[in-house]
Amino acid sequence: MLLYLSMLDTQEEKDKFTEIYQQYQHFCWYVANQLLGDAHLAEDAVQDAFLALTRHLDKIEDVESPRTRKFLLTIVKSKAVDILRRQHGEISVDELDREPADPEADVLGAYITKENYNHLISCILELEEAYRVIFEYKYVHQLSDKEIAQLLDITPKLVNVRYFRARKKLQQMLEKEVAGHAGR
């Protein structure tokens, strides 16, 4: 009985995966192509994204829901960012240090207020995709560091380092934006 159930599960997963692929293959390619500006590399990003998805099919409940669309958007963006990094050898050297940023210097929380919501939106829209995807995995898809690490093929510690770096970047942008608005 257990064996039967496990086989059924696998078949269900296979069908689900195929359905997701049929539904979102072009969407994923479009997103990747926008970031990479290369149709062939965009195909590579789509492939990487779907390969990563095979390990996280449980995160998808309804194939056609907007949540699924958003999840795929983040995955394919992060895979395209990975390709860009590899292409330009752009793993920043300080990333190798793997030390999280100084938590004392992290005052992003002070800027996240209802009053600053519009500033926050405009900063996010300008934030580089490499930073945005980490926030999206955490705050939109509510994934743990371990789950993000599996999707990005890096260690949870490095996820933490990237997250703190993304926070720092957003904090700098918000500081500027809020100060600029106050000066007007």
Next chain:
Amino acid sequence: MRGDKSGSRQKEEREQKEALQEELLSEAFNACMEEQLSFIPPEREIARMHIFSEEFKSKMEKLCRTNGKLKRQEMTRREFVFGFNRIAACILMMLAVGGICVGGYLISKGGAGGSGADSAASTEESTEQAADMALPEEETAAGNGNSEATADGGAGAEGGDGEFMGQSLLMAEEQALPSESNGIRMLISSPVVDREAEDIKVTFGNLTEETVTYSRELELQVCLDGVWYVVPKLSDSQSGPQAQEEEQEQPENEPGNGIVELESGMAQDEKILLSEYELDYEAELYRVVSRIDDRLFASEFRFETLEEGLEEALDSTLDEMSQ
């Protein structure tokens, strides 16, 4: 008392504030994603813009057919049988050791009194029986195709050659190697590697002020009884198609002969394909070796233990159940 109350109130307020910040961040990122999605044309329209290459289609078809899991499931099943045999062998070994200890204790206790000797003898007999029983189990575990068969003894520290997974090994030319020296680094993405991993990412970092060169020819070495040996690659016919494809890809910044230039302040990822090697997941330690500017560097790793793997599987099962 009052201090405690105000402390807990402060903590509560801080938690509320953090929850509100998280909510705002979540709301803001959701809104930005929706805006981003609104600029993406419908699927049919994009389908008209781009036709996927045949290579992509065949790869994706394969991925859909297997759901990317076929290989993983086969491995898990094999590992399960192997793990079960190992656990059974361990239990019998523990019983045997326990028997020896009890026997020894009874002998030492009953050295003066005559009756203790008989019981000690009988215990020793039972111990031998237990050991005899343990032997076939161990043989089963070893003969299960998977691993440890020769890792234990074949490669001695005294010899230049060793044996590992039925292959003869050569001792590494240098035993002690750094992973970092004078601003040059070689790192492995994770010191503990999943048994299902198909490759290992190795990052080369150049923190010096000059361009360095490194070799893409990565060497895998295994530590047996404290001595490092070179693990030979399987022949091309045995390695998977993915390995062959990767071999064909050559990055543009290679001057030739697999030598890559790494500019100052830059880092570069390389991969070592595990399918190219016969591996013993139980081996104590592995390392990846490469030559950077005529100096050898190494970065060490090991495979996760079965217990760690089971723990992870249990965690994910519990997560699934809770969802």
